[in-house]
Amino acid sequence: MAEYQQVKVADVIQETADAVSVVFDADFPYRPGQFLTLRCGDVARCYSLSSAPGLDRPQVTVKRIPDGYGSAWVCDNVRPGTVLDVLPPAGIFTPKSLDDNLLLFAAGSGITPVMSIVKSALAHGTGKLVLVYANRDESSVIFAARLRELASRYPERLLVVHWLESLQGLPTARHFAALRPFMGYQSFLCGPAPFMDVVSQALRSSGVPRERIHVERFISLSGNPFEEVVDEEPADGSEATVQVDLDGESHTFPWPRHKKLLDLLLEKGLAAPYSCREGACSACACRIERGEVKMLQNEILDQEDLDDGIVLACQSLPVTDTVRITYT
Ligand SMILES: Cc1cc2nc3c(=O)[nH]c(=O)nc-3n(C[C@H](O)[C@H](O)[C@H](O)COP(=O)(O)OP(=O)(O)OC[C@H]3O[C@@H](n4cnc5c(N)ncnc54)[C@H](O)[C@@H]3O)c2cc1C
């Protein structure tokens, strides 16, 4: 079972007719763009922090999905004073430097991690930011007033381009061609799959290399990290060796070939990060420094992550006899 905290809700803010921000009465470190995993009734769901570290109280913003269980649970049940079970912040949808120029694309609730990045970069960085923000119509624009305020406070650094489906129809790759002057920036994309496909296509066809395109996919977990996990696979006796650098310490363990890396590290008492344990969220991402692993499942890392040596510890089995990994 995951090590979770119980966190009290300080406030619930109705952002739009179907989106609420849940503000926590807590303080914990995280990076802009990271997410929390909440126990929502019988399920666990990931929600990105829309707050900026050191600037606001931590908060997530949840949009009610038609027929969705977890989002409805949050919108209908969470009130000031509610105590929620929460896994530690996780995820790799976060700029390497807040001084970078950033080209940000968000659609609907995809604004959540992007908002955290925008606020953090404006307050603590020096780069220019261009945000393209797509929504169904004006009433569904989350954080409209806050974005207006930031754009007028930082006119030299922040450009917000709204795209309203009700007025302009669905965006196509051709529409984004006008953004060509900004395509040397680091790109961050978050929204429904068809939106991200169109944006990725526009960026790639303008020659933006994969390493400058960072994507966050909003999917629902099918497993529940708040429940006990049973290692059912039989040992066959064969072992590799893994050296792990985590939290400034180095550890070396025999690594049974049937055992997933995350399971091994937790068994050894290490506080390795994770959330879904099913290859869907990237909370357990780490980097291979030496050797090779194979992943049983990967719904979240793209080719560029893999080329960088990033793997999901929750899905990794050893291929070579020795493997060295680091958590960054
Ligand atoms: C890293 C990460 C960050 C995220 N951040 C945010 C955030 O900041 N804000 C936010 O609002 N969301 C965020 N999400 C998405 C969130 O975790 C949930 O996926 C979302 O709230 C929907 O969950 P739900 O339980 O309400 O819907 P679900 O019950 O999971 O259903 C989702 C939709 O799928 C349909 N559906 C469900 N099961 C099936 C099925 N078997 N066949 C066909 N259709 C089905 C439902 O009808 C519904 O329309 C994030 C996800 C990830 C992975």
Ligand code: FES
């Ligand atoms: S814990 Fe979610 S991908 Fe590994």
